[in-house]
Amino acid sequence: MLLPVDSTEKLSFNRCIMDGDLVIVYERHDVMKPINVSEKGVLQNRFGVFKHSDWIGKPFGSKAFSSKGGFVYLLAPTPELWTLVLSHRTQILYIADISFVIMYLEIVPGCVVLESGTGSGSLTTSLARAVAPNGHVYTFDFHEQRAVSAREDFERTGLSSLVTVGVRDIQGEGFPDEFIGRADSVFLDLPQPWLAIPSAAKMLQQDGVLCSFSPCIEQVQRSCETLKSSFTDIRTFEILLHTYEVREGNLASLQDSDGVLASLKSSKKRPRSTNGQEDSRPQSVMARRIGEVRGHTGYLTFARLSCIG
Amino acid sequence: MSTKNSEENSSGNQNRRITWEGCSVLLDINDGDRVLFARLTAGSKVKIGDKNCSLQPLIGRPFGSSFQVEVGADGPVLSQIIPNAEGNNLGEKMDDQTMEECRDNRALVDNNTAQSLTGEDIDDMRRKGATGDDIVQALIANSATFEKKTAFSQEKYRIKKQKKYAPRVLLRRPLARSICEAYFKKHAEKIGYLRVDTLSLLLSMANVTAHSDVLVFDMLEGLVTGAVAERLGGMGYVCNPYCGTTPYPVSIVRMFNLSDETCKRIVHARLTELQPSNSGNSTSTDQLVDACNITEQKNENTVSPSPAVDLVNMEESSSGNMETDTNVAAFPKSGNSVKAGKSEDAHREVIESWKENGFSSLIIAAPNMDAWDIAKELVPLLSYSAPFVIYHQYLEPLATCMHNLQSKKMAINLQISEPWLREYQVLPSRTHPHMQMSSSGGYLLSGTRISSNDQAPINTNL
Numbered sequence: 183m184l185l186p187v188d189s190t191e192k193l194s195f196n197r198c199i200m201d202g203d204l205v206i207v208y209e210r211h212d213v214m215k216p217i218n219v220s221e222k223g224v225l226q227n228r229f230g231v232f233k234h235s236d237w238i239g240k241p242f243g244s245k246a247f248s249s250k251g252g253f254v255y256l257l258a259p260t261p262e263l264w265t266l267v268l269s270h271r272t273q274i275l276y277i278a279d280i281s282f283v284i285m286y287l288e289i290v291p292g293c294v295v296l297e298s299g300t301g302s303g304s305l306t307t308s309l310a311r312a313v314a315p316n317g318h319v320y321t322f323d324f325h326e327q328r329a330v331s332a333r334e335d336f337e338r339t340g341l342s343s344l345v346t347v348g349v350r351d352i353q354g355e356g357f358p359d360e361f362i363g364r365a366d367s368v369f370l371d372l373p374q375p376w377l378a379i380p381s382a383a384k385m386l387q388q389d390g391v392l393c394s395f396s397p398c399i400e401q402v403q404r405s406c407e408t409l410k411s412s413f414t415d416i417r418t419f420e421i422l423l424h425t426y427e428v429r430e431g432n433l434a435s436l437q438d439s440d441g442v443l444a445s446l447k448s449s450k451k452r453p454r455s456t457n458g459q460e461d462s463r464p465q466s467v468m469a470r471r472i473g474e475v476r477g478h479t480g481y482l483t484f485a486r487l488s489c490i491g
Numbered sequence: 492m493s494t495k496n497s498e499e500n501s502s503g504n505q506n507r508r509i510t511w512e513g514c515s516v517l518l519d520i521n522d523g524d525r526v527l528f529a530r531l532t533a534g535s536k537v538k539i540g541d542k543n544c545s546l547q548p549l550i551g552r553p554f555g556s557s558f559q560v561e562v563g564a565d566g567p568v569l570s571q572i573i574p575n576a577e578g579n580n581l582g583e584k585m586d587d588q589t590m591e592e593c594r595d596n597r598a599l600v601d602n603n604t605a606q607s608l609t610g611e612d613i614d615d616m617r618r619k620g621a622t623g624d625d626i627v628q629a630l631i632a633n634s635a636t637f638e639k640k641t642a643f644s645q646e647k648y649r650i651k652k653q654k655k656y657a658p659r660v661l662l663r664r665p666l667a668r669s670i671c672e673a674y675f676k677k678h679a680e681k682i683g684y685l686r687v688d689t690l691s692l693l694l695s696m697a698n699v700t701a702h703s704d705v706l707v708f709d710m711l712e713g714l715v716t717g718a719v720a721e722r723l724g725g726m727g728y729v730c731n732p733y734c735g736t737t738p739y740p741v742s743i744v745r746m747f748n749l750s751d752e753t754c755k756r757i758v759h760a761r762l763t764e765l766q767p768s769n770s771g772n773s774t775s776t777d778q779l780v781d782a783c784n785i786t787e788q789k790n791e792n793t794v795s796p797s798p799a800v801d802l803v804n805m806e807e808s809s810s811g812n813m814e815t816d817t818n819v820a821a822f823p824k825s826g827n828s829v830k831a832g833k834s835e836d837a838h839r840e841v842i843e844s845w846k847e848n849g850f851s852s853l854i855i856a857a858p859n860m861d862a863w864d865i866a867k868e869l870v871p872l873l874s875y876s877a878p879f880v881i882y883h884q885y886l887e888p889l890a891t892c893m894h895n896l897q898s899k900k901m902a903i904n905l906q907i908s909e910p911w912l913r914e915y916q917v918l919p920s921r922t923h924p925h926m927q928m929s930s931s932g933g934y935l936l937s938g939t940r941i942s943s944n945d946q947a948p949i950n951t952n953l
């Protein structure tokens with residue numbers, strides 16, 4: 183379970199893994215896998231064979247060892263981890279865009295949020311966390327199979343009571359009338375968002391916020407044109423996250439550089455427990471941006487429904 | 492426990508869309524030129540331009556509505572602007588005609604003779620009861636150059652005059668988003684230069700949600716504490732640990748419209764009370780205490796990086812700035828200590844449960860302290876598998892902290908990240924990034940606490 187949806191249950195990870203639990207098996211920060219624990223289950227990876235039965239009863243956050251003595255960590259799922267491990271049925275939103283969207287849409291517990299399209303449910307999972315425990319996310323996709331898969335995922339992550347997935351062509355038909363004037367926020371990730379904007383405006387409460395995510399500036403341009411008629415405070419952003427790699431090591435000194443190309447005497451990851459005074463200079467910790475990153479995801483356009491008295 | 496009841500009311504205050512007597516509001520004057528916080532009471536007043544206006548007319552109005560100063564028989568009053576077809580956005584009146592603009596500025600000579608209306612004329616109009624809008628119209632009519640300006644500069648001229656003679660007040664909800672933005676714009680140093688996108692990442696990376704117990708080391712006057720409380724909706728806890736004798740101030744929390752239910756969930760506890768009783772690490776705690784004690788002093792000694800200097804200049808040039816402290820100080824005491832800017836002591840039983848189960852996540856935001864010093868005390872207070880995130884303006888303290896957490900096998904999934912945020916102007920044929928942007932939103936170190944005493948092979952009796 184991703185969230186403590188039941189009010190009697192505290193969000194405490196200090197809980198032991200049980201049969202049926204969803205765990206995130208962590209090998210490295212970029213190698214993780216969601217697994218449902220079952221008495222007879224086994225996990226096989228490059229570290230060997232892991233029996234699920236060994237995991238049951240251990241607290242989340244423990245190391246699990248394989249028959250060969252290799253190990254992985256067993257983590258409790260969070261929306262951030264889920265975004266990293268979910269199966270990609272579409273392009274998805276990642277943590278930087280997601281976090282900004284939740285904050286800018288002013289979502290607090292108890293809010294009613296409309297979303298289209300559902301896609302792979304990456305954003306939906308974080309929306310659900312933000313409206314919990316007494317709000318609700320109604321998410322729509324016109325792709326039947328994606329909707330079915332998304333429902334299965336929300337079942338698996340324990341979010342079904344917070345999320346309803348509908349099959350509907352939102353660009354063609356708009357959101358269902360039952361939501362008129364009820365939505366605190368609306369989120370659109372659609373190819374032609376301007377077609378859905380008039381409907382979104384009808385659904386929103388006064389001063390409610392809409393967000394549209396589009397990869398291309400032409401889409402943004404058209405959306406902004408459409409927004410002008412009933413929205414104010416229209417703002418467009420682009421957000422990225424640069425990550426850093428950290429190393430500990432010694433840079434070569436000038437004296438040592440006699441005729442050889444100096445290389446970093448690195449001790450990355452491996453802590454040096456050497457007390458030997460081979461090197462009088464202190465180890466230094468250095469950081470640099472990681473080379474290849476996502477350079478563009480999309481533009482986020484926000485707008486607030488105008489207040490008419 | 493009346494959990495049911497509390498769930499029904501808990502999010503009520505934050506999500507209310509109509510103002511009420513006693514609520515906190517954010518007043519956005521002239522499209523963000525000036526931002527101030529106020530509590531709406533029958534008696535509260537605010538100075539707009541040169542006029543003192545009562546905030547009474549703002550009570551019971553929807554958030555998102557705009558007001559204009561009008562001079563009535565009994566002096567200036569704020570009256571609501573009902574948007575009409577003319578459009579209600581200061582900056583968004585541009586239409587498609589601007590695309591086929593044929594006028595240009597070549598004939599424009601800027602000297603002070605272009606305007607034939609004098610200061611006295613304007614005062615005279617005022618005495619005769621002209622509204623701000625009338626004056627703006629008159630200024631346009633009497634400008635010799637207005638007709639020659641491009642549509643774009645005409646609009647700029649109109650907005651400039653409107654801001655001066657007919658200032659507008661927009662009623663905004665004080666939520667983490669608007670509060671953080673307002674501070675970042677006018678008093679970024681008070682909140683350790685924490686940008687709104689960075690704040691949003693803190694909340695995600697710490698998995699903040701209803702029913703979570705979040706340990707928040709907040710040296711940003713309570714901004715992070717308030718933002719976390721907003722996401723709890725009255726369920727779960729924000730615990731502010733402190734060392735030394737006094738909890739750190741959380742005065743910004745008063746600006747949020749948190750319900751009483753939620754305010755009760757903001758508590759503080761002395762660090763030593765949260766730590767295992769027989770902990771042998773008292774020496775390191777002492778070091779942290781020392782570090783805490785010298786922060787204030789350090790604060791003054793720190794050489795201001797250039798952004799701080801820019802900010803000071805900006806404040807001097809803008810006529811009005813955020814009057815947070817004065818206005819908030821005038822907030823009536825509601826018998827609730829968080830609303831008075833202080834949180835309460837955590838109850839014994841709650842502390843015991845934290846000692847037994849650990850916190851569900853941790854946020855550290857202490858711009859003048861060493862990240863590792865704090866992390867090494869606080870990370871062990873988390874449950875296994877709990878996420879944590881540390882904000883710092885500088886990269887180096889986080890790099891060192893990451894290295895230490897890694898080599899002491901206290902955490903995995905460690906990552907240092909730096910958010911980058913760019914805003915765009917989107918207009919027909921004139922779309923481009925804003926000319927100014929904030930170049931640093933600070934750095935984040937995030938990770939997941941792990942159980943450090945697992946040895947291979949496994950506990951055989953499981």
Ligand SMILES: C[S@@+](CC[C@H](N)C(=O)[O-])C[C@H]1O[C@@H](n2cnc3c(N)ncnc32)[C@H](O)[C@@H]1O
Nearest residue numbers: 274275299301302303304305323324351352353
């Ligand atoms: C890029 S995906 C959304 C990804 C999602 N934001 C996430 O984070 O996982 C876009 C989705 O919109 C759906 N879609 C496209 N046109 C639609 C329409 N007219 N009505 C409803 N859904 C539509 C597609 O089927 C697709 O699943």
